[in-house]
Amino acid sequence: MSTSRIEAFSDGVIAVIITVMVLELKVPRDTTLTSLLSLAPQFLAYLFSFLVVAIMWVNHHHLLHVARRADAPLLWSNNNLLFWMSLVPFVTAYLGNNYRDPRAVGLYGATLFLCSLAFTFLRSAILCHHRDEPSVFAYHRRVQRKNLFSGALYAAAIPLGFIDVRISYVIFVCVALSYFWPERKLAESEERGS
Amino acid sequence: MSTSRIEAFSDGVIAVIITVMVLELKVPRDTTLTSLLSLAPQFLAYLFSFLVVAIMWVNHHHLLHVARRADAPLLWSNNNLLFWMSLVPFVTAYLGNNYRDPRAVGLYGATLFLCSLAFTFLRSAILCHHRDEPSVFAYHRRVQRKNLFSGALYAAAIPLGFIDVRISYVIFVCVALSYFWPERKLAESEERGS
Amino acid sequence: MSTSRIEAFSDGVIAVIITVMVLELKVPRDTTLTSLLSLAPQFLAYLFSFLVVAIMWVNHHHLLHVARRADAPLLWSNNNLLFWMSLVPFVTAYLGNNYRDPRAVGLYGATLFLCSLAFTFLRSAILCHHRDEPSVFAYHRRVQRKNLFSGALYAAAIPLGFIDVRISYVIFVCVALSYFWPERKLAESEERGS
Amino acid sequence: MSTSRIEAFSDGVIAVIITVMVLELKVPRDTTLTSLLSLAPQFLAYLFSFLVVAIMWVNHHHLLHVARRADAPLLWSNNNLLFWMSLVPFVTAYLGNNYRDPRAVGLYGATLFLCSLAFTFLRSAILCHHRDEPSVFAYHRRVQRKNLFSGALYAAAIPLGFIDVRISYVIFVCVALSYFWPERKLAESEERGS
Numbered sequence: 031m032s033t034s035r036i037e038a039f040s041d042g043v044i045a046v047i048i049t050v051m052v053l054e055l056k057v058p059r060d061t062t063l064t065s066l067l068s069l070a071p072q073f074l075a076y077l078f079s080f081l082v083v084a085i086m087w088v089n090h091h092h093l094l095h096v097a098r099r100a101d102a103p104l105l106w107s108n109n110n111l112l113f114w115m116s117l118v119p120f121v122t123a124y125l126g127n128n129y130r131d132p133r134a135v136g137l138y139g140a141t142l143f144l145c146s147l148a149f150t151f152l153r154s155a156i157l158c159h160h161r162d163e164p165s166v167f168a169y170h171r172r173v174q175r176k177n178l179f180s181g182a183l184y185a186a187a188i189p190l191g192f193i194d195v196r197i198s199y200v201i202f203v204c205v206a207l208s209y210f211w212p213e214r215k216l217a218e219s220e221e222r223g224s
Numbered sequence: 225m226s227t228s229r230i231e232a233f234s235d236g237v238i239a240v241i242i243t244v245m246v247l248e249l250k251v252p253r254d255t256t257l258t259s260l261l262s263l264a265p266q267f268l269a270y271l272f273s274f275l276v277v278a279i280m281w282v283n284h285h286h287l288l289h290v291a292r293r294a295d296a297p298l299l300w301s302n303n304n305l306l307f308w309m310s311l312v313p314f315v316t317a318y319l320g321n322n323y324r325d326p327r328a329v330g331l332y333g334a335t336l337f338l339c340s341l342a343f344t345f346l347r348s349a350i351l352c353h354h355r356d357e358p359s360v361f362a363y364h365r366r367v368q369r370k371n372l373f374s375g376a377l378y379a380a381a382i383p384l385g386f387i388d389v390r391i392s393y394v395i396f397v398c399v400a401l402s403y404f405w406p407e408r409k410l411a412e413s414e415e416r417g418s
Numbered sequence: 419m420s421t422s423r424i425e426a427f428s429d430g431v432i433a434v435i436i437t438v439m440v441l442e443l444k445v446p447r448d449t450t451l452t453s454l455l456s457l458a459p460q461f462l463a464y465l466f467s468f469l470v471v472a473i474m475w476v477n478h479h480h481l482l483h484v485a486r487r488a489d490a491p492l493l494w495s496n497n498n499l500l501f502w503m504s505l506v507p508f509v510t511a512y513l514g515n516n517y518r519d520p521r522a523v524g525l526y527g528a529t530l531f532l533c534s535l536a537f538t539f540l541r542s543a544i545l546c547h548h549r550d551e552p553s554v555f556a557y558h559r560r561v562q563r564k565n566l567f568s569g570a571l572y573a574a575a576i577p578l579g580f581i582d583v584r585i586s587y588v589i590f591v592c593v594a595l596s597y598f599w600p601e602r603k604l605a606e607s608e609e610r611g612s
Numbered sequence: 613m614s615t616s617r618i619e620a621f622s623d624g625v626i627a628v629i630i631t632v633m634v635l636e637l638k639v640p641r642d643t644t645l646t647s648l649l650s651l652a653p654q655f656l657a658y659l660f661s662f663l664v665v666a667i668m669w670v671n672h673h674h675l676l677h678v679a680r681r682a683d684a685p686l687l688w689s690n691n692n693l694l695f696w697m698s699l700v701p702f703v704t705a706y707l708g709n710n711y712r713d714p715r716a717v718g719l720y721g722a723t724l725f726l727c728s729l730a731f732t733f734l735r736s737a738i739l740c741h742h743r744d745e746p747s748v749f750a751y752h753r754r755v756q757r758k759n760l761f762s763g764a765l766y767a768a769a770i771p772l773g774f775i776d777v778r779i780s781y782v783i784f785v786c787v788a789l790s791y792f793w794p795e796r797k798l799a800e801s802e803e804r805g806s
Contacts, residue, residue: 037617038231039239041621042236042238042239042240042433046239046434050244050247050628052699052702053632053635053701055702057636057706058706061706061716080695080698084694084695088691113278116245116274119246124252127251236432236434237437240433240628244438244440299476306436307472310439314443317445318445318446322449327451426619430627430628431627431631434627435631438634497666501662504662507634508634508637512640519643521643522643525648
């Protein structure tokens with residue numbers, strides 16, 4: 031059994047997830063600027079979730095690239111990840127409607143935390159294929175640690191939102207942006223190390 | 225004609241089926257814990273249907289892998305399967321709204337039963353390609369029997385739900401979990417047999 | 419430019435078309451048998467449209483298989499076909515709600531007629547690739563004629579529905595079923611001819 | 613990392629975008645000709661957006677075809693493009709409901725402008741792969757200029773709609789049709805040049 035059909039199926043599911051989110055942007059009845067501006071929270075929630083799902087897709091792409099075989103642990107940790115990702119459109123719409131409510135922010139953070147956890151399981155399942163290659167193993171263990179740290183930050187954002195939801199938002203945005211920045215640093219430190 | 229485009233099309237349809245189900249989780253108006261908890265039946269129905277469709281996808285993956293050619297019986301027994309699978313989002317939403325009603329449980333069971341039956345037809349269509357290979361034929365006949373047994377259990381869950389819907393739920397969960405367990409036993413018994 | 423990405427894109431679009439149709443089956447509020455039975459017209463319209471789109475997908479599969487290059491006429495006659503096919507979910511929901519109304523039946527027939535016409539254009543675009551192969555050319559011209567005949571029947575079903583909608587339904591079902599039957603006859607006559 | 617999975621993911625997203633638009637065509641309650649004709653603006657907006665997204669898909673197809681590697685700039689300029697394209701179903705529904713309102717027309721124009729801009733970024737990211745090939749580089753720079761001109765026209769359509777929305781519509785249609793015409797001229801001039 032090859033990993034290419036898992037990739038194709040995951041691509042399909044993620045493509046639908048990322049696109050049905052826009053269906054939650056309900057078209058306003060009238061065209062006053064006020065009713066359009068009242069969509070801003072939903073739009074920003076959509077924009078951020080699009081970014082988060084796109085990052086997950088890129089990570090998933092990189093991760094499955096090193097998978098050697100489509101065994102049961104890989105298959106089911108992948109399905110587990112897709113399940114938590116499929117909840118993103120729901121929590122995005124919920125957050126967009128109640129962006130000041132710590133419960134909505136907490137539910138959004140909890141979903142991202144569970145996606146992050148599911149990524150950790152998927153990476154572990156794939157790491158098993160590389161026990162005999164120290165360099166690949168070491169690299170992925172480093173990414174794994176970074177992943178766990180992101181997950182811990184998402185988890186921390188849940189209770190912190192009850193103090194002030196803006197703390198949670200800052201955490202969400204920082205974790206997402208961190209994806210773009212330290213990847214290069216990791217690559218550099220890897221190059222220096224080798 | 226190759227089987228790869230059938231796989232690609234089926235992947236697309238199943239990816240959409242599994243994802244549009246989450247659209248049936250209607251975002252609650254307010255953020256009270258009560259209104260969120262009232263979504264629990266819909267969420268559990270979604271979780272279970274996600275699992276069932278994912279199992280079907282994995283089975284479909286394994287099954288089409290051994291298909292040798294995309295002939296008319298394969299093509300149309302595959303379309304037949306996709307049709308019954310496409311009803312899962314509808315019966316899931318129906319079950320989520322009426323999880324105590326034996327009629328909703330029965331309709332859900334009937335859909336799973338018809339999916340199971342459609343799998344039997346698809347497997348028969350593919351078995352025709354392997355009449356000359358006793359080992360492959362014997363293996364798939366054994367899986368076929370297990371499949372028919374699952375189908376019979378789903379069918380039994382329909383009337384039993386009218387006694388107590390919890391009996392049906394126990395059957396649904398057991399059939400789904402049975403997928404994870406005896407597959408290994410079958411493999412072992414196969415190894416012992418060969 | 420290869421035809422494989424056109425196939426992949428068409429597969430994606432058709433997979434979404436065939437699956438979003440089920441979203442038009444609105445989950446009834448209560449679980450009385452009456453409210454479930456009142457869904458019968460929508461369900462039958464869905465069942466028939468699923469069959470029609472599946473037939474179109476199989477035809478599309480066969481047709482693109484003989485395409486030699488993805489030139490502009492092929493690309494745009496394919497997009498044209500996908501456009502008319504994308505209207506099927508809309509007219510299916512419209513027919514399901516108003517199955518006794520000749521206008522709804524006529525709109526459904528008109529959409530199928532336009533899909534059939536779009537298929538004719540697509541086949542013409544692909545036939546241009548085979549001007550130098552008399553056998554392929556002759557086969558496709560024969561299928562083309564059959565296609566035009568189906569289109570003419572769909573067109574005839576529009577005014578005939580205003581006499582009695584059941585005439586239109588009989589035509590729709592016969593054209594769909596004709597796909598399963600004379601294909602073999604064509605193949606046989608082809609074999610006899612060669 | 614290969615570009616084929618980016619193509620597959622983009623195909624999936626664009627296939628869903630182009631198909632969910634039809635879900636915004638709400639099925640009318642009654643079957644009077646009046647209520648059907650009142651759908652005309654929504655239908656025309658759908659028809660035009662289908663054409664625009666199909667043109668974008670074809671352009672995307674041509675563009676990714678010359679990409680050499682899936683580096684970060686390509687990956688993220690592609691995700692950026694998909695984001696703006698994913699807003700097309702929303703602005704199409706908004707335009708269909710308020711086709712005489714310059715704000716709805718302006719929002720539609722702004723989305724097309726941003727898609728056009730995102731195409732420019734994507735093309736720049738891919739042009740970096742061809743710095744050493746003057747002919748490919750020169751061809752794409754020419755297409756790039758045409759692209760920027762289309763973008764400028766879309767941008768101009770936003771304020772011009774506040775004078776008369778018909779000016780904006782004429783611009784939209786001309787830019788879309790220009791895609792079909794000068795491409796050949798460009799090819800010819802290229803042939804003459806080489």
